Amino acid sequence: MLNKKYILIALGLGISVTLSAKSIKVEEQIAITKPFTKKVKIGEKCYEQTIESVVNCRGNEETNTIGLDTIIGGVIGIALGNQVGKGSGNDAAKVVGGLTGMHLANQDRNNQKCKSYRQVTKCDPVYEYQTTEITVGYRNCTTYQGQKICKETKEPLDYLEITHKIYVH
Numbered sequence: 001m002l003n004k005k006y007i008l009i010a011l012g013l014g015i016s017v018t019l020s021a022k023s024i025k026v027e028e029q030i031a032i033t034k035p036f037t038k039k040v041k042i043g044e045k046c047y048e049q050t051i052e053s054v055v056n057c058r059g060n061e062e063t064n065t066i067g068l069d070t071i072i073g074g075v076i077g078i079a080l081g082n083q084v085g086k087g088s089g090n091d092a093a094k095v096v097g098g099l100t101g102m103h104l105a106n107q108d109r110n111n112q113k114c115k116s117y118r119q120v121t122k123c124d125p126v127y128e129y130q131t132t133e134i135t136v137g138y139r140n141c142t143t144y145q146g147q148k149i150c151k152e153t154k155e156p157l158d159y160l161e162i163t164h165k166i167y168v169h
Helices: 002-013 068-081 088-110
Strands: 016-025 028-056 113-144 147-153 159-168
Touching (some): 016 113, 113 159, 147 159
Antiparallel strands (some): 016 159, 113 147
16 A cells, blocks of 8 residues: 555656666676685605603613622622621521622612613694685676776676666656
């Protein structure tokens, strides 16, 4: 009902509106671009590095070997055992002290730590930033009745649809 009133008012004032549409060939297309930057791997930078590690000096060698340290440990153990008890208790203390001294000296030799060094090659990626222009749309232009008319769209157009209103009083 509302539409009819407007039409009656427009006719009562003596105004009529005519619409016409034309498809006009696009004369000019201009790409709309913007810069786009991305990180690109361009290679590797390699270098030598020395790595230090702590290892057992004797590695996996037999632990039952008798060295000078074992003999000295036994002598010290016997001397300390001699300070304990009298008679046969003294003899037992010397034997236990000697064996304990030899065992501790042997264990100490096997637990020695040494530093080991080795050369390794390490490589790190090398990046650079590259900027390119990417197309984000198109400005499609044509001339209609002496005026340049343009429309921006995501895709290029072959024709522009132009709607023309004609007012008659």
